[in-house]
Amino acid sequence: MSNLQRLREAFRTSLDLPADAPVDELQYQDNEKWDSLAHMSLVAALEDEFSVMIDTDDVINMSSFTEAVSILGKYGVDFNE
Amino acid sequence: MSSVFTLSQAAKEEVLLKELSALTEHHRENCEPYARILAANGYQGATSVEGLPWLPVRLFKNLELKSIPDDEVYKVLTSSGTTGAEVSKIYLDKAAAGEQTRKLGATVQSVLGPKRLPMILVDTKAMLKDRKSFSARGAGVLGMSNFGRNHVWALDNEGHVDVEALKGFLEQYGDEPFLIFGFTYLVWLHLYEVALENDLDLSNGILIHSGGWKKLVDQAVSPEEFRKRLAAVGLTKVHNYYGMIEQIGTIFLEGPTGGSLYCPDFADVVIRDPETWAEQPVGKPGLIEVISTLPTSYPGHVLLTEDLGVVHGVDDGDWPGKRFSVLGRLPRAEARGCSDTYREAA
Numbered sequence: 001m002s003n004l005q006r007l008r009e010a011f012r013t014s015l016d017l018p019a020d021a022p023v024d025e026l027q028y029q030d031n032e033k034w035d036s037l038a039h040m041s042l043v044a045a046l047e048d049e050f051s052v053m054i055d056t057d058d059v060i061n062m063s064s065f066t067e068a069v070s071i072l073g074k075y076g077v078d079f080n081e
Numbered sequence: 082m083s084s085v086f087t088l089s090q091a092a093k094e095e096v097l098l099k100e101l102s103a104l105t106e107h108h109r110e111n112c113e114p115y116a117r118i119l120a121a122n123g124y125q126g127a128t129s130v131e132g133l134p135w136l137p138v139r140l141f142k143n144l145e146l147k148s149i150p151d152d153e154v155y156k157v158l159t160s161s162g163t164t165g166a167e168v169s170k171i172y173l174d175k176a177a178a179g180e181q182t183r184k185l186g187a188t189v190q191s192v193l194g195p196k197r198l199p200m201i202l203v204d205t206k207a208m209l210k211d212r213k214s215f216s217a218r219g220a221g222v223l224g225m226s227n228f229g230r231n232h233v234w235a236l237d238n239e240g241h242v243d244v245e246a247l248k249g250f251l252e253q254y255g256d257e258p259f260l261i262f263g264f265t266y267l268v269w270l271h272l273y274e275v276a277l278e279n280d281l282d283l284s285n286g287i288l289i290h291s292g293g294w295k296k297l298v299d300q301a302v303s304p305e306e307f308r309k310r311l312a313a314v315g316l317t318k319v320h321n322y323y324g325m326i327e328q329i330g331t332i333f334l335e336g337p338t339g340g341s342l343y344c345p346d347f348a349d350v351v352i353r354d355p356e357t358w359a360e361q362p363v364g365k366p367g368l369i370e371v372i373s374t375l376p377t378s379y380p381g382h383v384l385l386t387e388d389l390g391v392v393h394g395v396d397d398g399d400w401p402g403k404r405f406s407v408l409g410r411l412p413r414a415e416a417r418g419c420s421d422t423y424r425e426a427a
Contacts, residue, residue, distance in 0.1 A: 029155075036223045037209060044230070055195045059227050060186045063179075 014042040086400035108380035111148035147172035181330025199254035200229025203263025264292035284315030336399030
């Protein structure tokens with residue numbers, strides 16, 4: 001599975017979305033499932049999935065799926081494979 | 082470590098006077114009830130931070146005060162409010178919501194650093210059952226949880242201490258710095274006493290706590306005594322803070338050596354004589370006015386609280402600026418939720 005697919009899966013699982021739900025356009029708190037509680041689970045899931053430790057500022061700034069891609073990129077996760 | 086506690090009082094007042102005067106004009110133009118209040122007060126501009134026009138914090142319970150159109154309201158926060166009392170309503174747009182999260186983050190990182198630490202939440206997860214309407218306590222815990230990882234809840238669903246969970250956490254993370262967050266009374270009752278009984282080693286912990294001293298004062302536990310006793314279980318890095326929903330994102334944080342709260346660079350306090358409203362000199366108690374650049378979507382940038390406080394000194398403590406303590410509520414003020422956190426406890 002590509003990293004992008006793994007990221008989509010992590011979003012769906014953490015935010016309790018259906019298996020085929022589109023997630024690429026998701027924005028924090030625009031989707032009712034992505035609230036502050038789910039955000040904690042999401043961050044934990046991303047750390048587990050990609051074996052990274054995300055800093056506080058990045059947790060705060062991770063406000064969309066697109067933002068998550070660029071933040072994880074900083075930690076060395078390659079989404080252009 | 083990057084800090085938001087850097088400006089001397091003179092430098093801060095120069096920045097704040099400029100920014101808050103502009104913010105006052107912004108709210109005057111965009112919030113009609115606020116413009117009427119300013120007109121009634123005869124406000125013509127301020128030449129000092131102390132001279133900026135304040136609103137009583139209670140006004141947010143009586144009036145809908147916002148400086149954004151209805152379709153830009155992103156979040157409405159409500160104060161904890163005791164039963165039967167009216168609650169404050171605070172309106173945020175996206176920009177204000179984002180900024181308050183970032184500034185709270187920057188403030189807390191001044192003592193924690195940029196890395197998220199393993200974290201003990203001295204509370205119960207049961208409090209978050211209803212995801213649609215958290216209590217103010219729930220919102221506080223969730224806001225702070227961003228600064229941690231591998232969270233463990235110290236209390237079970239019935240509100241009893243989960244000693245095994247704490248032991249497990251300390252076994253796994255106790256050898257490195259970790260974060261503890263909770264309301265002051267819960268920390269006292271459910272962490273300090275349990276740590277003492279079970280010989281838990283909290284010496285790598287950094288405690289951040291808030292929520293009023295009233296219940297502890299009833300038990301004859303002063304802030305000094307609280308620090309002293311926590312040190313006995315190894316907990317020496319302790320930061321109390323003072324903040325309110327009406328100025329969300331702004332917290333006044335206790336410095337490393339204890340005994341005083343400090344104002345971040347974007348905030349300040351003025352202590353006022355409750356009869357003349359004049360600014361009190363250092364050492365003289367009065368009502369606390371809180372000042373912050375964060376409220377851009379509602380006119381809450383200069384608020385007179387119903388809390389009593391005292392400035393202990395200026396530019397003479399752990400960090401620059403004013404250092405102060407909160408002494409309690411003004412006796413006539415109605416009882417308010419935040420100092421009675423424990424009543425809602427499971």
